[in-house]
Amino acid sequence: MIELKNITKKFGNLTAVDNLTLTIPRGEFFGFLGPNGAGKTTTIKMIVGLFTPTAGDIIVNGHDILTHPIEAKQSIGYVPDIPFLYEKLTGREFLYFIGGLFRIPKVVLHERIAELVDHFEIGSWVDKRTEDYSQGMKQRITIAAALLHRPKTIIIDEPLIGLDPRSAKIVRETLQIQSKNDVSILMSTHSLAFAEELCDRIGIMNNGRMVLCDTREQLQIQKARYDGKFESVFLEMTKQVR
Amino acid sequence: MLIHILRYKFLSYMKTTFDRRPVSIVRGVASLFVFGGFAYAAYVFASESTCFLLDRTRTGLYLFHTFISMMLFVFFVTVNLGNIIVSYSTLYRSMEVSFLLTKPISFTSIFVLKFLDNFFYSSTTLFLGAFMMLLGYGKYFGYPLYYLLGVMLVVLVPFMFLSACLAVLILMAIMKLAGKIGFRMVIAGLFTVYFFFIYIFFNASNPMTLVEKLNSFFPNLDTYLVQSTPEILRYLPNQWVAEFLYYSARGEMIHALPYAGILLCVTAVVFCVCLFVARRFYYRSWLISLQVPSAVQAPVNPTRKHLIDFRSQSIFSSQIEVIMKKEVLIFFREASQWMHLVVMIILTCLFSFSISNLNLHSPVLHMHLITYLVLFAFGGFMVGSLALRFVFPLIGLEGQAFWALRTSPIKENKIFLIKFFLSFLIVFILAEYIAISSNIPFTRITEMRPLLLWFGIFSAFWISLTTVACNLGFGGYFANYFERNPIRAASTQGATLTFLVTVIYLIILVALVFVPISAYFTSVFRFQYFPMKLIILPGLFFAIISFFLSLFGFVIGLRSMRRDF
Numbered sequence: 084m085i086e087l088k089n090i091t092k093k094f095g096n097l098t099a100v101d102n103l104t105l106t107i108p109r110g111e112f113f114g115f116l117g118p119n120g121a122g123k124t125t126t127i128k129m130i131v132g133l134f135t136p137t138a139g140d141i142i143v144n145g146h147d148i149l150t151h152p153i154e155a156k157q158s159i160g161y162v163p164d165i166p167f168l169y170e171k172l173t174g175r176e177f178l179y180f181i182g183g184l185f186r187i188p189k190v191v192l193h194e195r196i197a198e199l200v201d202h203f204e205i206g207s208w209v210d211k212r213t214e215d216y217s218q219g220m221k222q223r224i225t226i227a228a229a230l231l232h233r234p235k236t237i238i239i240d241e242p243l244i245g246l247d248p249r250s251a252k253i254v255r256e257t258l259q260i261q262s263k264n265d266v267s268i269l270m271s272t273h274s275l276a277f278a279e280e281l282c283d284r285i286g287i288m289n290n291g292r293m294v295l296c297d298t299r300e301q302l303q304i305q306k307a308r309y310d311g312k313f314e315s316v317f318l319e320m321t322k323q324v325r
Numbered sequence: 326m327l328i329h330i331l332r333y334k335f336l337s338y339m340k341t342t343f344d345r346r347p348v349s350i351v352r353g354v355a356s357l358f359v360f361g362g363f364a365y366a367a368y369v370f371a372s373e374s375t376c377f378l379l380d381r382t383r384t385g386l387y388l389f390h391t392f393i394s395m396m397l398f399v400f401f402v403t404v405n406l407g408n409i410i411v412s413y414s415t416l417y418r419s420m421e422v423s424f425l426l427t428k429p430i431s432f433t434s435i436f437v438l439k440f441l442d443n444f445f446y447s448s449t450t451l452f453l454g455a456f457m458m459l460l461g462y463g464k465y466f467g468y469p470l471y472y473l474l475g476v477m478l479v480v481l482v483p484f485m486f487l488s489a490c491l492a493v494l495i496l497m498a499i500m501k502l503a504g505k506i507g508f509r510m511v512i513a514g515l516f517t518v519y520f521f522f523i524y525i526f527f528n529a530s531n532p533m534t535l536v537e538k539l540n541s542f543f544p545n546l547d548t549y550l551v552q553s554t555p556e557i558l559r560y561l562p563n564q565w566v567a568e569f570l571y572y573s574a575r576g577e578m579i580h581a582l583p584y585a586g587i588l589l590c591v592t593a594v595v596f597c598v599c600l601f602v603a604r605r606f607y608y609r610s611w612l613i614s615l616q617v618p619s620a621v622q623a624p625v626n627p628t629r630k631h632l633i634d635f636r637s638q639s640i641f642s643s644q645i646e647v648i649m650k651k652e653v654l655i656f657f658r659e660a661s662q663w664m665h666l667v668v669m670i671i672l673t674c675l676f677s678f679s680i681s682n683l684n685l686h687s688p689v690l691h692m693h694l695i696t697y698l699v700l701f702a703f704g705g706f707m708v709g710s711l712a713l714r715f716v717f718p719l720i721g722l723e724g725q726a727f728w729a730l731r732t733s734p735i736k737e738n739k740i741f742l743i744k745f746f747l748s749f750l751i752v753f754i755l756a757e758y759i760a761i762s763s764n765i766p767f768t769r770i771t772e773m774r775p776l777l778l779w780f781g782i783f784s785a786f787w788i789s790l791t792t793v794a795c796n797l798g799f800g801g802y803f804a805n806y807f808e809r810n811p812i813r814a815a816s817t818q819g820a821t822l823t824f825l826v827t828v829i830y831l832i833i834l835v836a837l838v839f840v841p842i843s844a845y846f847t848s849v850f851r852f853q854y855f856p857m858k859l860i861i862l863p864g865l866f867f868a869i870i871s872f873f874l875s876l877f878g879f880v881i882g883l884r885s886m887r888r889d890f
Contacts, residue, residue: 095346133889152734153734161732169651172654179636180635182643183643183648184733186643186734187643212658
C-alpha cells in the first residue's frame with residue numbers, strides 16, 4: 084500500500100510535484116500517465132527514497148520513507164526508467180548482489196534466481212557481463228531483481244522501453260500475476276493501451292498535479308464524453324503545458 | 326566547423342563554470358581560496374628556493390639552471406604520462422566522439438577538438454603551478470610581469486604542448502600495435518617496457534645513492550650537481566627551456582632566443598606530425614579501441630566457483646558481504662584500476678626497499694633532519710596520491726547504477742563505511758610499509774632507539790585515516806555519476822581541490838614535527854637526554870588535526886550519500 088500525503092517537490096523555482104495526494108491500496112494496479120516533465124518520475128523517485136520531498140509524507144506499507152526508510156524499502160521492488168546496471172558484473176551476479184542487500188538467505192536466493200532466470204528466459208546470457216547487454220536484456224534483469232525479495236509493492240517506471248514483443252508479453256503477464264497476488268503496483272508508462280489493459284486505476288499527471296484519477300469503469304464514462312478513445316481523454320487533460 | 330564546435334563547447338563551459346546557484350558559488354569561492362593558496366605557495370616556494378640556492382648556498386647560475394632542467398624533465402614526463410592516460414578516455418571512450426563521428430565532420434577535426442579538450446582539461450592546474458613558479462623565479466631576477474607572461478606563452482605552454490603531442494602519438498602507436506598483435510600482447514609488452522624503464526631509472530638515479538652522495542659532498546652540492554648532469558640532457562626540450570632561462574638571466578637574449586625558437590619549431594613540427602597521423606589513423610584506431618573490453622576480458626565460466634563468488638557463504642552479514650564482493654570484483658575487472666594499483670604498489674615497494682637500505686654517513690645534523698622531513702613528506706605525498714587515485718572516485722564510480730544501492734534497505738552510513746574500511750585497509754598497509762622502511766636508516770644511526778619508528782607508525786595511521794576519509798568524503802561531494810573513467814574522475818577540479826587540501830594538511834604536519842624531530846636529532850648527536858613531552862604534544866596536535874579533518878571528510882561524504890539521486 085502506498086500513501087502520498089500532500090507531497091511537493093521543488094527544484095529551485097520549479098515545482099516538479101505540487102501538493103500530490105494519492106493512495107494505492109493493497110493489490111491495486113495503478114497506472115501513472117502524463118506527458119514528459121509532468122512529475123511522474125520525480126514522484127516515483129520520492130517514493131523509493133531517491134529524492135527527498137520538499138513537503139508532505141510518503142507511507143509505504145505502513146512505514147514512512149523518510150523516518151523508517153529501511154523498513155519501507157524492504158517492501159518495495161523498484162524498476163527504474165533506465166535500467167543502469169554495474170557493467171563489470173554479470174546478470175546473475177547482479178541478482179545475487181540485490182538478494183544480499185535485501186538479506187535473502189543464500190539457499191532461498193539460489194532457488195529464486197533459478198526460478199526468475201527460467202521465467203524471464205535469460206539463462207543463455209545471464210552469465211555474461213552486463214556491459215554486453217542490450218537495453219531489453221538489462222530491463223529484464225532489473226525486473227527480475229525487483230521481484231527477488233517478493234515485495235508487497237512494485238514501483239515500475241516505463242516497463243516497456245527496449246523490450247521486444249516476447250519480453251513485453253512476459254513482463255505484462257508477470258505484473259498481472261503479481262497484482263493478483265495482492266501486490267500493489269504503481270506503473271508509470273507512456274503506453275496508453277498498456278495502461279488501459281492492465282491497470283485497475285489510472286492517474287494522469289500534468290505540471291506536477293494529478294489532473295485525473297479514475298478507475299477503469301469511470302474511465303469508460305470519460306472516454307464516452309469524447310470520441311470513445313482514451314487518447315482523446317489524455318490529450319484533453321494534458322493540453323495545458325507549463 | 327572546428328570553430329563552430331569550439332564555440333558551443335566554450336559556451337557550455339562558461340555556463341557550467343559560472344553557474345549562479347548558491348551551492349555553485351560557495352563551491353567556486355572555496356575552490357578559489359584553495360587554488361589561491363596553492364598558487365601563492367608555489368610562488369613563495371619558487372621565490373624562496375631561488376633565493377636560497379643562488380644567495381645562501383651560492384650555487385652557480387648554470388648549476389641552478391641545470392637543476393631547473395632536471396625539474397622540467399620530471400614535469401615533462403608527468404604531463405606526458407598524464408596525457409597518455411587521460412587522452413585514452415577523451416579520444417577513444419568519450420560519448421562525444423561517438424556522436425561527432427555520426428556527423429559530417431572530418432576525423433582530423435574531431436581529433437583536434439578532443440586533443441585540445443584533453444590538453445586543457447588535464448593541464449589546468451599545471452598551468453597555474455608553472456606560471457606561479459615562473460613568477461617566483463622571476464621575482465629574484467626582477468623580471469617585469471609582461472616578460473614573464475611572454476615566457477609562459479612562448480616557452481612553457483609550447484613545452485607542455487609538445488609533451489601532450491608526444492603523448493597522443495605514443496597512444497596512437499599503442500593502438501596501432503594493439504590492432505596488429507592484440508591487446509593482451511600490448512599490455513604485457515607495456516608492462517615489460519615500463520618495468521625495464523623503472524629498473525634503468527632506479528639503477529641510474531637510485532634515491533639511496535643520491536642521498537648518500539649528497540651526504541658525502543655536503544656542503545659542496547654544486548660540485549656534485551656538475552658531475553651528475555648527463556650530456557644527453559642537452560638534446561631534450563627541458564634543457565632548451567633551461568638554457569633559455571639561463572641566458573635570459575645573464576641578459577644574453579641573443580643566445581636565449583634560439584632555444585625558444587627551437588622549442589617552438591619542434592612543437593609545431595610534432596603537432597603537424599600528430600595531425601598527419603590522426604588524419605590517417607585516428608578513426609581506424611578508434612575502431613580498434615572498440616575491441617578493448619572483449620579483448621581484455623576473460624571468458625566467464627558459470628559453473629566454476631571463483632575466489633570471490635556471490636554464491637559462496639561468508640562470515641559477514643549479507644549486506645556487507647555483497648557490497649565488498651561487488652567492490653572487489655568491479656575493481657579487478659577494470660583493467661585501468663588493477664594495473665595502475667599494481668604499478669603503484671611496485672613503485673612503493675621499490676622506493677621503500679631503496680630507502681630502507683640507505684646509509685646516512687653525514688656527521689652533519691641538519692642533513693639528517695632534512696632527509697627525515699623529506700622522506701616523511703614524500704611518504705605522506707605517496708599515501709595522498711594513492712588515496713586520490715583509488716579512493717576519491719569510489720562513490721562517483723557507482724555511476725548511474727547507484728539507484729540499486731540507494732533504493733535497497735541499507736543505511737547510507739553502512740555503504741560509506743564499507744567503502745571506507747576496504748580502502749583504508751589497503752592504504753594503511755602501504756602507509757605503514759612506507760613509514761617503517763623510511764625509518765629503518767634512522768633507527769640504525771640512533772643506535773636502535775625506536776622512537777622515530779614508533780612515531781612513523783603513529784603518523785602513518787593518522788595520515789592514511791585522514792587521506793582516505795577526505796578523499797572518500799570529498800569524492801562523494803564532488804561525485805559525477807556520469808563519469809565512468811576512474812582516471813578522469815581522479816583528475817577533476819574536485820579531485821585537484823582534495824589533493825590540495827591533502828598537501829596543505831601534509832605541510833602542517835611537517836611544520837608540526839619539525840621542532841621535535843630537530844630536538845631529537847640534536848639529542849642523539851650530542852648524547853643528550855630527549856624529554857618525551859617534546860614529541861607527545863606535537864603528536865597530540867597531529868592526532869587532533871587528523872581526527873577533525875577525517876571527521877569533516879566523513880560528514881561531507883555521508884551528507885553527499887543522502888543527496889537526491
